Amino acid sequence: MFEVILIAVIGLGCLSIVWWTLKIGISPMPSSTKACCAILKVSEEALAGTIIDLGSGWGTLVFALARKYPDRQIIGYELSGLPWVYTMIYKTMFCFKNVTIYRQDFLNTPLPEASLLVCYLFPKGMIDLQRKLIGEPCPGSMLISSTFALPDSRAIKTIQLDDLYRTSIYVYQ
Ligand SMILES: C[S@@+](CC[C@H](N)C(=O)[O-])C[C@H]1O[C@@H](n2cnc3c(N)ncnc32)[C@H](O)[C@@H]1O
Incomplete structure (x- = not known):
């Protein structure tokens, strides 16, 4: 009986991820360790203040930022249900008092x-974000x-990582 419930829960979790991935246009793929380290390093150039992860996924960046800046508010926005539940459990288990994650x-x-926005989105997401930032x-x-x-802004800095995909990290002011 326990096995049946476990399989049903895992199956529903997987279905939920697939459903939200198709609806949003991107999976909750976490930032790689190299990308995360580069983002943490560049974040030192931002003014002090709140940091927002636009699409926080499994919380890789949110919790790395929360560890680095324990006195600053770190906010994540995430639509996909299972990653959001995971981050809420992680936040509670490890007592991250400076983290808020909105579904x-x-x-x-x-x-x-906020003094700093971070994101790891996808091309259509960047077009929508640009539109939002112009209006707000x-x-x-x-x-x-x-x-x-x-699409329509020039980065003040671009860092190319020496990973398999030659990932770029774009910095805008
Ligand atoms: C590639 S993941 C990156 C996760 C995390 N930021 C990281 O770097 O590890 C992108 C996440 O953004 C979320 N997302 C995309 N568009 C969103 C939106 N408009 N509102 C909330 N979440 C969004 C997706 O569900 C996905 O989990």
């Missing part, structure tokens, strides 16, 4: 004031985007 579409939510400018804040560039 919301960041495109349809007014973002709180955050003066003084920095955006670090892994892998995909904003």
Whole structure:
């Protein structure tokens, strides 16, 4: 009986991930260790203040940032159910008091004031994000985007990682 329940739960979890991946257009693939380290390093150039991960997935970046900046608020937005539940459990288990993760579409939510936005999205997501940032400018804040560039803005810095995919990290002010 236990095995049947376990298989049903795992099956539903997998189905949920597939469903949200098809709906949003990207899976909750976590940032690689190299990308994460590069983003943490560049984050030192941002002003002090709240940090937001636009699409926080399994929380790889959110928790790495929360460890690095224990005195700053780290906010994640995530639509996919299972990764969101995982991050809520992780946050509670490891007592991350400076982390808040909303199960919301960041495109349809007014973002709180932040000094740094980070994201690892996909081409259509970057077009939508650019549109949002034009309508809702955050003066003084920095955006670090892994892998995909904003279509209509020039990065102040681009870092190319020496990984298999030659991943680019784009920095915007
Ligand atoms: C490639 S993952 C990156 C996860 C995490 N930021 C990291 O670097 O490890 C992208 C995540 O963004 C989420 N996402 C994409 N568009 C979103 C939106 N508009 N609102 C909330 N979450 C979104 C996806 O569900 C996915 O989990």
